């Protein structure tokens with residue numbers, strides 16, 4: 183039985199918290215809350231479960247360390263406050279407490295992460311003899327597990343394309359995703375944060391370079407591209423409201439290039455409504471989202487991953503899966519040698535332990 187602390191209860195964190203409470207191989211021992219209104223409330227209430235757990239949320243990291251958990255599930259928004267997130271993760275790691283999580287998406291490919299991020303976390307892992315693992319659905323599953331499965335079916339590959347084609351209309355994250363992608367901005371506004379030169383590459387280029395390393399291919403270049411689609415009429419959705427003339431869909435990619443042709447592509451097509459950007463690719467069968475891998479090779483392989491749920495929408499289903507990518511690794515990460523862990527370090531069957539009881 184692993185003793186686990188859940189750090190934050192946002193879009194993803196409520197689902198990791200539910201998973202921890204529900205799994206007999208994990209024991210919830212603490213919950214962190216940054217929002218003052220959440221402090222002191224029962225974990226069950228924070229994730230919409232009926233039966234109280236007796237574990238109440240605290241903003242005091244030292245009190246959580248004093249509980250001596252085996253692992254912390256860190257799902258606090260990290261990319262807009264990276265220095266604080268590194269320090270929070272490092273505080274647990276230095277105390278010998280393992281961390282799994284979904285935040286700081288650069289860490290999905292830790293060997294490709296920049297020094298400013300990797301070095302302090304490696305030092306914290308070494309100081310505490312602890313391990314850190316970050317994953318999700320995209321980035322994460324779509325460019326690692328899904329690609330590995332597709333490539334295992336081919337005798338030779340010519341190219342790999344990873345696509346998230348997803349309607350973000352119901353994603354309640356204007357603060358980070360919406361602002362960064364510039365939903366609602368007009369063509370006269372400044373280029374949004376995510377599409378400033380080099381930013382897409384900083385977020386997704388590591389995935390491309392990691393695949394190149396795993397496939398043992400040398401790329402001539404890693405380049406990025408970006409397009410926006412502007413609304414022709416007002417669009418109202420959970421993420422935000424976009425007036426006519428504002429961005430309602432974006433399409434962007436990082437491409438690993440050989441002989442002037444993209445051979446490894448990680449692409450996103452994100453709309454706020456199915457009516458946006460009608461000439462761009464859609465998920466198959468009228469779905470709102472797909473995580474898709476296409477390997478052109480011998481033979482051609484296409485993997486389309488669709489999530490659904492009896493009561494949650496596809497966006498929340500994606501958050502359940504993102505949380506699962508972290509929670510499912512807890513046991514192995516607790517047994518791992520100290521340091522930063524990438525998915526490739528974990529034997530695949532270790533990720534399904536504890537799922538069925």
Ligand SMILES: NC(=O)c1ccc[n+]([C@@H]2O[C@H](COP(=O)([O-])OP(=O)(O)OC[C@H]3O[C@@H](n4cnc5c(N)ncnc54)[C@H](OP(=O)(O)O)[C@@H]3O)[C@@H](O)[C@H]2O)c1
Pocket residue numbers: 189190191192193194195214215216217220257258259260261263284285286287317318319320321322355357358501504
């Ligand atoms: N790879 C993937 O597939 C994938 C998918 C989705 C999300 N993610 C990543 O997972 C992380 C969580 O995403 P999310 O959608 O769950 O985020 P979110 O709901 O926007 O925020 C998560 C939590 O972060 C805490 N937080 C936000 N701003 C804060 C601040 N200024 N100071 C301290 N704490 C703050 C809050 O914690 P409290 O609850 O304690 O108040 C909030 O509930 C993000 O880093 C995101 O990039 C990855």
